[in-house]
Amino acid sequence: MVASEFVSELRHRYGIEFKDLAILDEAFTHSSYVNEHQNMGLRDNERLEFLGDAVLEITVSDYLYRHYPTLPEGKLTRMRAAIVQTRSFSMFSKEAHFDRYVRLGKGEEAAGARSRLTLLEDLFEAFNGALYLDQGREANVKFAEQVIFPHIAAGEFDANLDHKTALQEFVQQDGEVKIEYQLLSENGPAHARQFKVDVVVDGQVLGTGVGKNKKAAEQDAAHNALTTLRQAPSAGSASTGS
């Protein structure tokens, strides 16, 4: 059962009160926990994750459509992609303390799954799936108003370019350079695959990234490279200019 501390935190921080606590339990039950407790007849959070993924997609799309009334489709799509992805969802998940309450199998716990970005992302999606089933989509919008939209309003996704494009624009300000993404590793079971990728700029590794798939890992690597580049003292080109 979900900790009563969590139920209380959801109530006080977000004004959320689940009618059906079983569905909240399901959202915070990792498949590794189910596998270790097969006699308990538990369900893992993967189906809720499937549903929550789509709920978040419409919640964010609706917000962007209405709040950026003149933004062309291409930029809306890139902005949505920057929000609906591992890095952002895992950050939101962590801010909401979801990592504290997930039920993990012992092996996964030992392997550090509790702070794995893709696990945090899955939790965020599963929670939104559960909330949608329990209370309908308006509840997801209210939750997003507290957890997602402030980040958008703060301009955190205004680069409006995906990270790979942003990195390309950043490093090519002074002429053509060669950017490559190299797959380092691919780990984990099919339902929780993790990819690790290096971004190499003119032969130099500038960043490493992880994600659920190669594309997500590449985005993460580009983002990390950009962060490093922007912090570098020599970043005369520190402003993105776009």
Next chain:
Amino acid sequence: MVASEFVSELRHRYGIEFKDLAILDEAFTHSSYVNEHQNMGLRDNERLEFLGDAVLEITVSDYLYRHYPTLPEGKLTRMRAAIVQTRSFSMFSKEAHFDRYVRLGKGEEAAGARSRLTLLEDLFEAFNGALYLDQGREANVKFAEQVIFPHIAAGEFDANLDHKTALQEFVQQDGEVKIEYQLLSENGPAHARQFKVDVVVDGQVLGTGVGKNKKAAEQDAAHNALTTLRQAPSAGSASTGS
């Protein structure tokens, strides 16, 4: 302006009456038409397409989640991907006669854009985006009940399910049932053995199958049972019930 013939067709075929005809206009205005009529201050349908894409994603996801209560996440995801894609959306678009009513630039018209699958897909998304803005998500579900869900219920996207799983999902929509496969006979020489199997659902034989081995015969029996069940007039699985 959208043809009055189309407004009338939407009303009679789908019971849809737009409050704001301007948004319906926008959904059926291709960028090539806007480019050729720049003095008219028109908007093309691309932003609505962005929104409609997400609306369709949640509409289909919600349906699959509720109608396949035991299907694991991986199969749900594959099934959603088979539905939410160019080939399917362009087919739905054509069935709804959307190709007849889109406003195209002359160049695109001459190039045959009216029957281009990606254009039909975009139209389908834009229409759903417009419907969502005009009347809210319930209207999209009602439209999907007429245009999308019957295709799903007819098993057109079941390819990624094996027949035994598909049969189980189909008959268990209304609660737990017992499915058994009974070996009827095993004939022929070793190199050309033939197995014959009955599939029995809650005590009733629903199909018979043959195959080289027991497994193949069971798949065949499940497939035959499903074909029979789907042709039955009482195949009321088309309603969303949610």
